[in-house]
Amino acid sequence: MIHLEQVSKSFEQQPILHNINMHIAPGEFAFLQGRSGSGKSTLVKLLYRELERDTGSITIDGVSIDKLAKYELRRKMGVIFQSFELLERKTVLENIVLAGQILGRDPDKMEAEAMRLLKRVGLEEKAHVLPTKLSGGQQQRVAIVRALLNKPKIILADEPTGNLDPETASEVLMLMRELREEEGVAMLVITHSQHLIETFAEKSWILKEGGVYERQ
Amino acid sequence: MNANNVRYMWQDVRQGMQRNKGAALASVALIFVAMVLVGSLLLARLAMQDTIAYVESQLSMKVYIEEGFVVEEVAQVLEKNTYIEKVEIETAEVLLDRLSLFFIGKEYLLDSFSNGAMQDAVKFQVKDVQLMSQIAESLGEMKGIEKVVYPQQMAEYLASALEKIELYGLFAIIFFFVIAFMMVYIAFHLALYQREKEIRVKLLIGANPKIVRFQFLLEGLIIGLIGSIASILMVIGIYYFVFQPVSETIQFLWKMDISTFLFVLGCQLFCGLGIGLCASYLSTRKLIKNV
Numbered sequence: 001m002i003h004l005e006q007v008s009k010s011f012e013q014q015p016i017l018h019n020i021n022m023h024i025a026p027g028e029f030a031f032l033q034g035r036s037g038s039g040k041s042t043l044v045k046l047l048y049r050e051l052e053r054d055t056g057s058i059t060i061d062g063v064s065i066d067k068l069a070k071y072e073l074r075r076k077m078g079v080i081f082q083s084f085e086l087l088e089r090k091t092v093l094e095n096i097v098l099a100g101q102i103l104g105r106d107p108d109k110m111e112a113e114a115m116r117l118l119k120r121v122g123l124e125e126k127a128h129v130l131p132t133k134l135s136g137g138q139q140q141r142v143a144i145v146r147a148l149l150n151k152p153k154i155i156l157a158d159e160p161t162g163n164l165d166p167e168t169a170s171e172v173l174m175l176m177r178e179l180r181e182e183e184g185v186a187m188l189v190i191t192h193s194q195h196l197i198e199t200f201a202e203k204s205w206i207l208k209e210g211g212v213y214e215r216q
Numbered sequence: 217m218n219a220n221n222v223r224y225m226w227q228d229v230r231q232g233m234q235r236n237k238g239a240a241l242a243s244v245a246l247i248f249v250a251m252v253l254v255g256s257l258l259l260a261r262l263a264m265q266d267t268i269a270y271v272e273s274q275l276s277m278k279v280y281i282e283e284g285f286v287v288e289e290v291a292q293v294l295e296k297n298t299y300i301e302k303v304e305i306e307t308a309e310v311l312l313d314r315l316s317l318f319f320i321g322k323e324y325l326l327d328s329f330s331n332g333a334m335q336d337a338v339k340f341q342v343k344d345v346q347l348m349s350q351i352a353e354s355l356g357e358m359k360g361i362e363k364v365v366y367p368q369q370m371a372e373y374l375a376s377a378l379e380k381i382e383l384y385g386l387f388a389i390i391f392f393f394v395i396a397f398m399m400v401y402i403a404f405h406l407a408l409y410q411r412e413k414e415i416r417v418k419l420l421i422g423a424n425p426k427i428v429r430f431q432f433l434l435e436g437l438i439i440g441l442i443g444s445i446a447s448i449l450m451v452i453g454i455y456y457f458v459f460q461p462v463s464e465t466i467q468f469l470w471k472m473d474i475s476t477f478l479f480v481l482g483c484q485l486f487c488g489l490g491i492g493l494c495a496s497y498l499s500t501r502k503l504i505k506n507v
Contacts, residue, residue, distance in 0.1 A: 070419075070425075071419070071422050071425065072422075074419075074421060074422035077422075078421075079420055079421065085413070085417050087413065087414050098417075099421050099422075101220070101221075101224040102224075102418055102422055102424070103422065104217065104218040104224070105220060106220060107220065107223075146421070150422070
C-alpha cells in the first residue's frame with residue numbers, strides 16, 4: 001500500500017527525518033508517535049506532498065508518488081487535521097460534500113453518502129448546523145466523515161485528538177477504528193499519546209532524533 | 217471537468233463575489249472608466265483619421281494677391297510652373313457674388329467688404345500632393361502673393377489637435393488602466409485572504425489547482441466583462457448622442473463605418489477582459505503554488 005524507503009528531509013541544513021523506512025498495508029490501523037518537533041507532521045506532509053522530501057522514495061500501490069499530480073495523490077488519501085480544518089461559513093453537510101464537489105461527483109448521491117456517514121457517527125441531526133456550534137469531538141467526527149466521503153485507500157490523521165480531552169480522544173479513535181473496519185480503509189494516526197497507542201495500535205512506530213523505529 | 221464541476225464552480229464564484237461586493241463593484245467601476253476613455257479616444261481618432269487623410273489628399277491651393285499687383289499677371293506666372301495646373305482666377309467681385317448667396321435678403325452685411333477689403337485670388341491644383349508644402353513655402357516668398365492657403369494646413373491643425381488629445385488621453389488611459397488593474401488585483405488579494413483556508417483545504421483534499429484557480433480567473437473575467445459591457449453601452453451612447461449629431465452638422469468631420477465602430481467596441485471588451493484576467497491570474501499565482 002504505502003511504502004517509504006530511505007526518506008530524508010532537512011530544513012535549512014538541519015536534518016528532521018533521516019533514512020525513514022515504513023510500510024503500511026491495506027486496512028491497517030497504524031500509529032506514529034513522537035515528541036513535539038520530532039518530525040511527525042513533516043512526515044505526513046511528505047506523504048501528501050505539502051512538503052517535498054530531499055531523498056528516498058515513497059510509493060502508493062507500487063507507484064511512486066512523484067508520478068502522480070499532487071491532486072491525484074491527495075484523492076487517494078483522506079486527511080484529518082488536528083485543528084479539524086472545517087470551513088466556518090459552510091454547514092456540516094456542505095463541509096462534507098465539499099470533498100465530493102472537487103471531484104465533480106453527483107450532488108444527490110454525494111449527499112446521501114454524507115448523510116449515511118453522518119448517521120453512522122451520530123451527527124445526522126447536525127447536518128445543517130455550522131461547525132462552530134459543535135464541540136471539538138463533534139467537529140473531528142465531521143472531519144473524519146469528510147475524509148471518508150471519497151472512499152480513499154488510506155486516511156492520514158495528523159494528531160486528530162490533539163485538541164480533545166482524553167475521554168473524547170478515546171471515543172474518536174474508537175470510532176476511527178470501527179470505520180476503518182467497516183469502510184476497509186488503512187489509517188495512519190499521528191499522536192504523542194502513549195496511552196492511545198497502547199489502547200488502539202495494531203502497528204506503531206516511534207520517531208526519535210530523525211529516525212523511525214517500529215514498536216514490537 | 218464535468219457538468220457538476222462547472223455547477224459547483226459557478227456556485228463558488230457567485231458566493232465569492234457576493235462576499236467581496238464592495239471590492240468587486242469598485243473594480244467594475246474603474247474598468248468602466250478606463251474602457252470608456254479607451255473607446256471614446258479610439259472613436260475620435262478613427263473617425264477623424266479618414267477626414268485628415270481626405271483633406272491631405274486634396275491638391276488644390278489658393279494664393280491671395282498683394283495690393284497693387286495684377287491678378288492676371290500672377291496667374292500667368294503660375295501657369296508657367298510645371299508643377300501647377302488648372303489655374304483659375306477668383307476676383308474679389310466673384311468671391312463677393314458667391315458669398316452673397318449665403319446672405320440673401322441680408323446683402324447689407326457684405327457692404328463692408330465691397331471697398332477693396334476682399335482680395336483677388338488665384339486658385340490652382342498642384343500635380344503632386346507630396347510637393348504641397350514645398351510649393352506653398354516658395355509661393356509665400358514670391359512677390360505679389362500675400363497669403364497661401366491649402367488643405368494640408370487644415371489637416372495639420374486637425375492632426376495637431378488630435379495629437380494633443382491623444383497624448384493627454386493616453387496618460388488618462390494609462391492612469392485608469394493601472395488603477396483598475398491594481399483595484400482588481402487588491403480585490404482578489406482580499407478575496408484570497410478571506411478564502412485562504414477554504415482554498416488550502418480544497419487543495420489538501422484533492423482539488424485540482426487549475427480548477428481552483430480557474431474559479432478566480434472566472435471572477436476576474438466576470439468583473440472585466442461587466443465593466444467593459446457597461447463601457448460599451450456608454451460609448452454607444454456617446455456615438456449616437458454626440459458623434460452622430462456632430463457628424464450631421466459638420467458632415468465632413470466624422471466618418472465611421474459600422475465595422476470600425478465594432479472594432480472600437482471590440483477593443484473595449486478585449487482590454488476590459490484582459491485587465492480582469494491578468495489581475496486575477498497574478499494575484500492567485502503565489503498562493504496556489506505554495507500548497
